Amino acid sequence: MAPVFAFAAAGAVTILAAGLIVVALVYYLISVIVQLRKITAGLAETITSVSEIVQKSAPVNDVVTTINQQLDAGVDLLEGLLVKKAGMTDAVGLVDGMYAGAAAAGFRNFPESPSTKAPRIGEVYTRGTLTLARLGREAPIAAGNPAGPALRDVERGSLAARLLYPEIRQTMPKSLARSPVIGTDAPVQYEQRDDIGAPRKRLPGRV
């Protein structure tokens, strides 16, 4: 009887152990399946959103490329016009005057521009002179010297601007006309007019 009981007990323990293993397998595998279903759902949402991103961003490359081409053309146009009209030195000076330090970068289409020394444009020209000089030699400011150099002469810009005004001191004459002497000791005396300071004979506005 004892051996039979012993066999039965050993078999029961084996069955119990196998049952515990199966229960553990079922519990954990079901839990893993639930988690994997959550992951699948999350990845499905991700794939949907990523597909939308791909769809929405598809034309961005072409559009941005076109915009950059247009802006490049605009920059090339403005740089070329500036250099053509103002000359390389003044163009670099103007750009550096507006954006300090920009002269070091230079212009994109002019390799020599970074090595051009930028004049201090605010000291070479006054604003009015600069504006009128840009109008060309036919402008009133340049009428006195139609065949002379343009006013954009960087080295002699100040003298060129001064020559536009009446000739008084530009050629540095030895002596200028003396200032008139006024007062009681003045060599020229004028009679005092009686009507100055007197009441008006007729008020303005009356007919």
Added chain:
Amino acid sequence: MILWWIGDLVLLAVVLPVVVYLLRGVLDAAKSIVPSVQEIAGAAAAGSKDLDAAALLLTTQDQVTQTVAGVANYGGSLDVILDDA
């Protein structure tokens, strides 16, 4: 008989803990993936929403084209009016 009991002992003391340990590791790994996937899904949804304005780039493109055309016309006029350096 003794071998049977030893087998039962090994089954309960070694095999069952090892199986539980391994399955628990797989479950923990699966659980740790879920928040990451949900964050990725949220980020992708937000990114998709941010790109809703990408369609306005077509308007920007048109405006840039018109602006550059205006600048070109203005530059052409200046080229005629002003003397060269």
